[in-house]
Amino acid sequence: MNAFAQLFEALDETTKTNTKVQLMLEYFRSAHDEDKMFAIAILTGNKPKRPFSTTLLREWAAEYAGIPLWLFEESYFVAGDLGETIALVVDRNVDMGNEEDQPLSAVFSLIIALQKMEAAEQQQAIYKEWSRLTGTSLFLFNKMLTGSLRVGVSKKLVIKALAQYLEQDEGAITHRMMGKWNPFSTQFNEMFSASEAAIAHHTPYPFYLAYPLDQSFDDLGHIQDWVLEKKLDGIRGQIIFRNNELFIWSRGEDLLTDKFPEFNILQQYLPNGTVIDGEIIPWKDGQPLPFSVMQTRIGRKNVTPKFLKEAPLVMVCYDLLEFEGKDMRTEPLSVRRAQLIELLANPALQDVLLLSEEMVFPTWEDAKAFKNTARHYNSEGLMLKKRNSIYETGRKRGGWWKWKTDPLSIDAVMIYAQSGHGRRANLFTDYTFAVWDGDVLVPFAKAYSGLTDKEIDQLDRWIKQHTIEKFGPVRSVQAVQVFEIGFEGINKSTRHKLGVALRFPRILRWRQDKTAQDANTKADLLEMLVLYGS
Amino acid sequence: MLITVSENGWYCAQADVYIDPWKPVPRALITHGHSDHARPGHQYYLCHVDTKPVLKARLGPEIVCETVQYNESKYINGVQFSFHPAGHVLGSAQIRIEYKGEIWVITGDYKLLPDGFTPLFEPVKCHHFITESTFALPIYKFKAPTLIFDELVQWWQHNQSQNLNTVVLCYSLGKAQAILHHLRDHPNNIYLHGAVANLNDAFSENGYHFVGERISSDTNKESMKGALILAPPSAFGTPWMRKFGDYEVAMCSGWMQLRGQRRRLGVEKGFVYSDHCDFSSLNEAVQLSQAENVYVTHGYETQYVQWLREQYHLNAQVMKTQHDNAEQEDE
Numbered sequence: 001m002n003a004f005a006q007l008f009e010a011l012d013e014t015t016k017t018n019t020k021v022q023l024m025l026e027y028f029r030s031a032h033d034e035d036k037m038f039a040i041a042i043l044t045g046n047k048p049k050r051p052f053s054t055t056l057l058r059e060w061a062a063e064y065a066g067i068p069l070w071l072f073e074e075s076y077f078v079a080g081d082l083g084e085t086i087a088l089v090v091d092r093n094v095d096m097g098n099e100e101d102q103p104l105s106a107v108f109s110l111i112i113a114l115q116k117m118e119a120a121e122q123q124q125a126i127y128k129e130w131s132r133l134t135g136t137s138l139f140l141f142n143k144m145l146t147g148s149l150r151v152g153v154s155k156k157l158v159i160k161a162l163a164q165y166l167e168q169d170e171g172a173i174t175h176r177m178m179g180k181w182n183p184f185s186t187q188f189n190e191m192f193s194a195s196e197a198a199i200a201h202h203t204p205y206p207f208y209l210a211y212p213l214d215q216s217f218d219d220l221g222h223i224q225d226w227v228l229e230k231k232l233d234g235i236r237g238q239i240i241f242r243n244n245e246l247f248i249w250s251r252g253e254d255l256l257t258d259k260f261p262e263f264n265i266l267q268q269y270l271p272n273g274t275v276i277d278g279e280i281i282p283w284k285d286g287q288p289l290p291f292s293v294m295q296t297r298i299g300r301k302n303v304t305p306k307f308l309k310e311a312p313l314v315m316v317c318y319d320l321l322e323f324e325g326k327d328m329r330t331e332p333l334s335v336r337r338a339q340l341i342e343l344l345a346n347p348a349l350q351d352v353l354l355l356s357e358e359m360v361f362p363t364w365e366d367a368k369a370f371k372n373t374a375r376h377y378n379s380e381g382l383m384l385k386k387r388n389s390i391y392e393t394g395r396k397r398g399g400w401w402k403w404k405t406d407p408l409s410i411d412a413v414m415i416y417a418q419s420g421h422g423r424r425a426n427l428f429t430d431y432t433f434a435v436w437d438g439d440v441l442v443p444f445a446k447a448y449s450g451l452t453d454k455e456i457d458q459l460d461r462w463i464k465q466h467t468i469e470k471f472g473p474v475r476s477v478q479a480v481q482v483f484e485i486g487f488e489g490i491n492k493s494t495r496h497k498l499g500v501a502l503r504f505p506r507i508l509r510w511r512q513d514k515t516a517q518d519a520n521t522k523a524d525l526l527e528m529l530v531l532y533g534s
Numbered sequence: 535m536l537i538t539v540s541e542n543g544w545y546c547a548q549a550d551v552y553i554d555p556w557k558p559v560p561r562a563l564i565t566h567g568h569s570d571h572a573r574p575g576h577q578y579y580l581c582h583v584d585t586k587p588v589l590k591a592r593l594g595p596e597i598v599c600e601t602v603q604y605n606e607s608k609y610i611n612g613v614q615f616s617f618h619p620a621g622h623v624l625g626s627a628q629i630r631i632e633y634k635g636e637i638w639v640i641t642g643d644y645k646l647l648p649d650g651f652t653p654l655f656e657p658v659k660c661h662h663f664i665t666e667s668t669f670a671l672p673i674y675k676f677k678a679p680t681l682i683f684d685e686l687v688q689w690w691q692h693n694q695s696q697n698l699n700t701v702v703l704c705y706s707l708g709k710a711q712a713i714l715h716h717l718r719d720h721p722n723n724i725y726l727h728g729a730v731a732n733l734n735d736a737f738s739e740n741g742y743h744f745v746g747e748r749i750s751s752d753t754n755k756e757s758m759k760g761a762l763i764l765a766p767p768s769a770f771g772t773p774w775m776r777k778f779g780d781y782e783v784a785m786c787s788g789w790m791q792l793r794g795q796r797r798r799l800g801v802e803k804g805f806v807y808s809d810h811c812d813f814s815s816l817n818e819a820v821q822l823s824q825a826e827n828v829y830v831t832h833g834y835e836t837q838y839v840q841w842l843r844e845q846y847h848l849n850a851q852v853m854k855t856q857h858d859n860a861e862q863e864d865e
Binding site: 427 | 671673675676791792793795796797798802803834837841844
């Protein structure tokens with residue numbers, strides 16, 4: 001674990017991506033094969049589940065450190081990271097180096113073993129680790145305990161380093177690493193063997209991701225050379241049917257087959273060796289349902305018949321990645337799409353697999369007009385895909401673009417601020433916004449992003465000087481600062497004070513030119529709900 | 535009360551003197567030379583002999599400044615004042631104030647861990663103990679600076695092997711001298727920002743000499759290879775710094791204990807090195823003072839007061855001063 005801790009520290013100390021790749025490459029060259037699998041698992045966020053509630057862990061950490069729980073909580077507010085707070089308060093070996101080394105697998109094993117232990121036994125095991133670890137190793141252990149270990153490298157960089165190490169193509173490495181694999185049962189040599197057959201049959205293809213359109217459509221050439229589709233607000237997924245087994249993967253590489261039983265029927269009708277890319281979305285009476293309905297499905301472990309009826313899912317299919325066992329990704333989109341249309345012609349599939357319709361516009365101007373009003377058609381905008389584009393790996397420019405409608409927006413007053421986490425710990429970065437209801441400001445949304453670092457610093461100072469009251473990590477501030485809040489959608493909500501929930505709220509601009517009195521009202525929001533909501 | 539906080543600063547009415555006042559006053563006793571404690575404009579300064587060069591360098595040679603040695607007593611209108619090592623920076627002192635058997639100690643800023651150079655903190659028994667609380671949370675646990683210096687030298691050597699210069703950001707008063715003292719046997723290839731060199735020059739009148747070459751407009755920065763450059767934190771990201779070619783930057787500060795703050799700053803290395811107390815040092819100092827009454831100033835004062843009341847059953851209370859709640863820039 002010490003070598004990995006060193007790698008973690010070194011990665012933490014640089015923002016240069018080339019250096020990060022180099023550091024990982026050096027690690028892969030010197031680490032044991034067994035450690036390598038666990039390191040890759042950690043680096044790419046494939047980690048064991050949190051073995052218990054953090055409530056217990058906080059109590060144990062406070063007890064072990066000899067401090068009252070309230071002081072632990074105060075420390076947590078300042079550090080902004082639970083695993084780090086625990087690591088700092090329980091560290092008794094600050095002046096000493098690390099004890100004897102252990103393989104990464106041992107740490108994973110312990111975390112998994114903890115999941116099955118009684119509380120007293122867990123406590124004992126954890127105290128033992130706390131007493132012998134220090135510094136970064138102790139930090140890593142606690143981050144694994146809290147299930148929140150993330151390393152400052154993207155999966156793309158890990159793949160780059162692995163590709164250099166193994167002298168293989170990045171696309172091939174990306175494909176082999178898709179989905180959830182178990183570092184205990186996966187051998188390094190097997191996973192990255194150069195032979196095609198070695199790829200497990202449940203493994204999804206890497207998704208091709210589009211960049212937002214950031215150039216004039218004049219540069220895109222003839223509109224006839226492009227396939228235009230509605231951009232839907234569901235979850236991106238991949239349906240795989242191979243060896244008579246069905247797998248449904250999300251774009252976040254979660255296996256969702258069990259959560260989405262609607263698709264079980266496909267086992268009877270899809271030919272073996274089929275992989276479809278599309279949007280999984282609740283659909284009723286020929287219309288998509290809002291994303292809030294989708295959310296009720298994603299979170300549930302057991303899907304009751306009631307849910308299946310209220311929020312039945314379909315996949316709106318837009319690409320065919322594999323057909324009759326053949327990888328189609330290097331065929332042009334026009335060929336893949338023609339094959340997809342043929343496949344979906346089977347009426348037995350049509351309850352759950354819909355074709356993503358091609359939208360035909362005579363000119364780009366017409367397409368833009370549709371894009372601007374896309375919300376009225378239950379869509380977020382348009383996807384533009386070049387007819388001759390191959391299916392790329394990851395986010396690539398050129399072949400595909402997303403062209404989203406502008407966000408809705410409203411001017412709101414900041415009334416609460418809370419310090420952030422991680423890099424933003426000890427800095428007020430999480431804000432609550434309110435609109436006027438008569439002469440009262442009522443909160444309706446929180447937003448975290450959208451300001452520059454400079455603006456955050458400026459606002460942080462302002463907040464510290466204009467605090468009215470402190471409640472733990474939260475401060476109420478004078479109602480002065482106005483922000484333009486953008487959001488993608490608005491829905492009715494019983495959980496929010498104003499009765500509306502916003503989708504993806506974020507700060508568009510700090511309106512230092514406006515006073516609190518200029519902010520919008522509850523009536524304005526409710527009007528938007530009528531116009532765009534559901 | 536013998537000591538109160540007035541709008542000007544800590545005040546001893548019986549002697550009519552202020553301690554570390556933030557507004558101009560007739561007579562000021564100064565714990566140490568950091569700019570939030572040693573302000574300009576007082577008509578008279580009393581401080582430790584090693585603080586005088588700092589005051590003159592920073593506030594001007596014309597100031598009226600009297601000095602004392604550690605443990606030397608000075609009586610003002612029947613009040614006994616004495617200065618005791620605070621371990622914070624060269625010349626830093628706790629000020630002990632006694633009148634009619636009642637003893638107060640104003641610690642100013644202080645640390646218990648050794649840095650190998652600054653005279654070690656000496657506990658002083660008292661009835662009323664005034665302490666700061668910059669790092670008064672149990673997440674703050676510092677290694678002895680002497681151990682940090684070894685890591686710093688290793689890192690410098692590593693950077694040298696990569697043909698990189700090494701910029702270390704540290705306060706020009708305190709940390710810079712402790713680091714340079716540690717490096718006294720390796721005097722080559724060390725360069726100093728003017729703010730550091732100015733203080734070193736000032737200390738030379740008291741017989742202190744430090745390694746390192748002042749960087750002036752004549753210094754050829756481009757030709758430096760594998761050099762160690764000491765600069766105050768305010769130099770970070772300035773055009774002055776960018777002229778050193780390829781370099782790595784480290785920040786020396788207690789705040790570097792937290793990963794988020796380290797990453798936010800955007801330096802390659804954060805050394806957890808402070809001239810303040812960590813949580814356990816504060817507790818130790820409070821207990822060594824044997825004081826029943828503890829006044830907690832700048833930092834996590836509310837939390838630390840509650841801790842002292844619960845843990846040690848002391849009569850602890852928050853005392854508001856205008857000294858900086860941080861290891862701040864002090865240039």
